[in-house]
Amino acid sequence: MKAVHFGAGNIGRGFIGLLLSQAGYEVCFVDVNEAVVAELKRRGEYPVTLASEDRETVTVQHVTALSSVTQASEVAAAIAEADIVTTAVGVSILKHIAGVLAGGIRLRAAGSAAPLHVIACENAIGGSAQLKELVYAQLDEESRSSADSFAAFPNAAVDRIVPLQQHDDILKVVVEPFYEWVVDSSQMIPGYTPIPGVHYVDHLEPYIERKLFTVNTGHCSAAYLGELRGYETIQQAMADERLTSQVREVLEETGAVLIQKHGFDEAGHSKYIDKILERFRNPALTDETSRVGRSPIRKLSANDRLVSPALQAYDRGLRYAALARSMAAALRFDVQDDPESAELQASIAANGPGATVTRYTGLAADHSVHRSVMTEYNELKK
C-alpha cells in the first residue's frame, strides 16, 4: 500500500506518517524543505520519541520523500499510484499543493482510475472539503467528473500535541503519547481498508467541534493569555493558577455549547476538559506560547476556534465573556516572525482595535460579541 503525505513537519512525521507506516503503507513525504526531503530519502526512516516517563522511541520505516518545489511531475506520478493522499501543511498552504494534486488526479484518471482517498489532516472544519474545492478549481469539467468516480475527500479531525523540534537529528520528532485521528466514514469510498488507530465515524461534526473548541480553543487561550503575562511556554503559563482558571472558564463556555448542541454527557465532557488541561501541562514537553498562538488571524476567523463557539453561545443565549477575553488577548499577540501577528498589529495601529475585530472576525461593530471583545480588550490594556 502506498501513501503520499504532504508536509513532513511535526504532525506529518510525528503523527500521520507514523500511523500510516505502522499500518503497512510505504509513505512518500512531499515537502518544500529540501534538507528534510534529502534526509528522508537518504535514510528511509526516522525516529519518533514519546514525551512520557520512559521516553519510548519508535523507528518509522519504509519512508521516502519528494520535493514539492523541484519534483512536481514525480509527485503527480506518485499520486497516480497511491492508495491514500494525506496532508499536514497548514490550512492556508492547501492552495499551494492543489495544483500538483490536480496533476496527480489527471494522471490517475488516464491510468488506473483506482479508488483514492484524500484526507486533509489540518486544524480546520471541513479541511478536506476545502482541499477538494481548490483541486477541482484546477480541473476541467471532464477531469472533475472522472475524479468524482474514483476520488473521495473525507473530512477529518486530528489531535496530537507536537511542539517545535530542536534536535541534532533534523528528522527526530518528540510527540505527546495521546493521539486522536477521526475520519468521516460517510465520505469514504465503500469497501475501504481501515487504518488501525483511525476512528471512523459517520457524523464528524460533534468530534471536530469538540476537538477544535476544546483542545484548540483552550490551547490558544493559554498561549494568548500567557504571552500577555510574559510566559514563554505553555507549561509556565499553565502553572499560573489564575490563568488556568481563565482557560477552564473558556472551556466551560465552549462545553456548554457542545453539550447543548451535540448532547455530550456533562460529566463525561468535564473529564474530557480535565484531561486536556493535563495534556497542556505535560512536563515532558516544552511548548512555546508563540507556536501555540501562531497565525492569530486564522484563529480569529469566523469559522475557527474562538469566534465560532462565541457566536454559537450567543445564538443559544449562553455565556461567551471568557471567549471574548481570549479574542481580546489574541489581538494583543505581538510576536516577531509571525506574519499574521505583524499584520494584526499593523491593522490595530492603522485602523484601531474595533475595525480590526470586524475586519478579521466578520463581527459587525454593533454585535454583542464584538462589544464584549472590545470591553475585554480595554480591560486587558489596563
Ligand SMILES: NC(=O)C1=CN([C@@H]2O[C@H](COP(=O)(O)OP(=O)(O)OC[C@H]3O[C@@H](n4cnc5c(N)ncnc54)[C@H](O)[C@@H]3O)[C@@H](O)[C@H]2O)C=CC1
Ligand atoms: N503541531 C501540532 O501539535 C498540531 C498541528 N496540527 C495541524 O497540522 C498541520 C501542520 O502543523 P505542524 O506539523 O505543526 O506544522 P509544521 O510547520 O511542523 O509542518 C508543516 C510542513 O509543511 C511543509 N510545507 C509548507 N509548504 C508546503 C508545500 N507547498 N508543499 C509541501 N509541504 C509544505 C513545511 O515545510 C513543513 O514541513 C497544521 O494544519 C496544524 O494546524 C493539528 C494537530 C496538532
Ligand SMILES: O=P(O)(O)OC[C@H]1O[C@](O)(CO)[C@@H](O)[C@@H]1O
Ligand atoms: O496550527 P495550529 O492550529 O496552531 O495547530 C497546532 C495546535 O493543534 C494542537 O496540536 C491540538 O491538536 C495543539 O498542539 C496546537 O495548539
